[in-house]
Amino acid sequence: MKQIKLTLCIVAKDRVEQFRELCNHLKELLSKVDWIVHIYDNSDTNVFNEKSKILSDLLRAQQRFSTVKIKHIPDFIDCRNACVKECTTPWMMILDDDDKIDLESLNKLLTMKCFDDEYLSTNNIDFVSFAMRKESEHLPFDYSMRIVKDKENELSQFDDYENSKLTKVYTRNAGNLYRVRKLSSCMKWMYVGCDDILPITDLYLSARNVLRVNAPIQIYSSQNTVGRVKTKEQVRRVELGMHDSYIRLYSKHNTLSDSKVIIKSIQNSIKQLAHFDNYDAIDLKNLCKEIENNNDHIKSQN
Secondary structure, X not given: OOEOOXXXXXXXXXXXXXXXXXXXXXHHHHOOOOOEEXXXXXXXXXXXXXXXXXXXXXXXXXXXXXXXXEEEOOOHHHHHHHHHHOXXXXXXXXXXXXXEEOHHHHHHHOXXXXXXXXXXXXXXXXXXXEOOEEOOOOOOOOOOEEEOOOHHHHEEOOOOOOOOOOOOEEOOOOOOEEEHHHHXXXXXXXXXXXXXXXXXXXXXXXXXXXXXXXXXXXXXXXXXXXXXXXXXXXXXXXXXXXXXXXXXXXXXXXXXXXXHHHHHHHHHHHHHHOXXXXXXXXXXXXXXXXXXXXXXXXXXXX
């Protein structure tokens, strides 16, 4: 087995203790796998310097000064886009600094075909989706793998915890594997929260094949549903931006099956926006209806 060449991108905020805990996980990880680690940080200068020292201490202990680079980028969305733009390996994974790594699961996964360069290349895999595990949750993951045949029925939303975590694909930012060449041609991140899965949804629809793995890498600890949004006016601006983004996504993926995936993604964004004072995302709801009506028209013509 020849392991894939992989860059781990960490997007960091003003969370020093969470960053320290993640670095402790990285310490164990870096002792087993020679990954390239990029850290993009949007905290203020003092916090950034403190985290740089934490990271330097980690590297000194591991004697891997060439493995990691840390870059201060003030804007959180620019941090996400820099992950893709500056990645030099064929594959990448993104983590947030409040994520945790399921080391026991990852150690086993690293020996499996989901990290095998020849297997992924032979089967034209562009997206490897791992199971989701929340803290204090112990589900019976069986480490099975399968190539997705029906993207519409396999898709689960980022925040749709009512669906089974054992059988669904998750188009989330963190804890999955993305082929960089493919992701770089997808939509960019534009907003904090709510529609930040749009690039991954684009990749999911664009991917030649998606590999579903029933085991987690990431332990999902928290969610900031609407990011920095504080007022209804701000939510409204986010919705309008999301509306434009989804129109662009639909113009790119307008087959019946793809459009059904996009409808699911829009419905998830509507639910996330509703967490802000029960906000009613009228424009997104109307867009859903418009796409559904267009689908009905297409089916009636066939």
